[in-house]
Amino acid sequence: MNVKLLPLQKHGDDRGSLIALEEGQNVPFTVRRVYYLFETKEGVRRGFHAHKNLKQLVVAVRGSCRFLLDDGHEQIELVLDNPAQGLLVEAMVWREMYDFSEDCVLMVLADSLYDESDYIRDKAQFLALTQPESRS
Secondary structure, X not given: OOEEEEEOOEEEXXXXXXXXXXXXXXXOXXXXXXXXXXXXXXXXXXXXXXXXXXXXXXXXXXXXXXXXXXXXXXXXXXEEOOOOEEEEEOOOOEEEEEOOOOOOEEEEEEOOOOOHHHEEOOHHHHHHHHOHHHHO
């Protein structure tokens, strides 16, 4: 699957901690957009889409949430709960986020500006696109 957990170097002392996100260092693409999710209500699931081309680095800067990731061939579930770890999600990976902690702040760095035409919002269509027979 085209996802990877990336360690983010934490700097700090008795005053607190800092993590720098730097293009070409720990962010493997040019950052064109940054957004964050917060105050997600209990029981809410988010995502339910894949991107045709977009790459993203997701960091739980506070709290935690679960991810269901699917590339059409395998599914994995993981918890993002460490601000010193980023989840790199490449193109053509279906994502769903759920079980947000009350204090969760999920920051997303993206390699492109928002483009609705890059989204695949229908799971059946996504699965059809990921099957070898759909490419013949």
